[in-house]
Amino acid sequence: MDLCSAGGRAPSNGAIWNPHSTIRLILVAMSVAVQASPGIAVSLALRRSSTRGTPTVTITPDIDSSWERDKAPAAAPLIDLQYSALPTLDASILDRFHVVSAAPVVSTGFDKPMTFPGLIIPPGTGFVFGDVLDTTAVVADWTFTWRDEG
């Protein structure tokens, strides 16, 4: 159960998707730093996703994403950063943050460690961070840290 990290810049939502059929992931931390002002106040929310949507920009973690650098993540999770079709989001909000004020400051952001043991990402599901209303694109640098159960 290695810890792994990966991140990238997204023009709207940042997401981690578990494509595996049996292996679970455990999200243990994430961070976000807003890179550009969307011009209005925005709250970000963390929600589960039941479909991946259609990503157009994806980071594929490999052995270098492993903290031990001993093997690639067994579940082959993916970090999706841009979409032509959005994932299907569950209505429940697990975390909500007001990170962008009406006079937004570049680099506004936070580190979010999840309470031990972390948030389970079952096979075939994901987590999406993004505008709570899904109406405003927030360009941001997203990083996810997870534990791979494989």
Next chain:
Amino acid sequence: MGFNSVGGRSAATAATDESVGCTLWNPHASSRVWVTEVSIAKTVATVDNPALQRTSTRGTQTVTVTPDIDNSYERDISSPSGIVLDVTYSAQPTLQGPHLSVWNLPAAVASGRVWRFDPPGLCIPFGTGLAVCTHVAVVLQPQDATYVWLG
């Protein structure tokens, strides 16, 4: 195997995606080290976009900080791996793998970032390094960088 830390000031990079500002390089043939913290603080008031990424070659460094026994928290032995902090280059290291973490900083002197990795930390295998680089095609500004590692 004890904790060590070392710091140095890096130079501005090229305005090229994945240009490296500094690297903690493990030159040993068989010993691994584990990084538990990386911090940066910028010395100029210009936006930049730091990221962490592994390196597979050292590049050609022109300024290097070499830790010794005084960098050991216990001050008992110098780090057995002979690890070094490279802060200026004439030829860039080779980056490998996806970014481990990404961030961006505002146009403010002393703006920075602390990355923490719970012990045992992020492993740096022998013959590889951990770099602070830019993750977009914008200059990574000069910065005071500090690495803390176990090993």
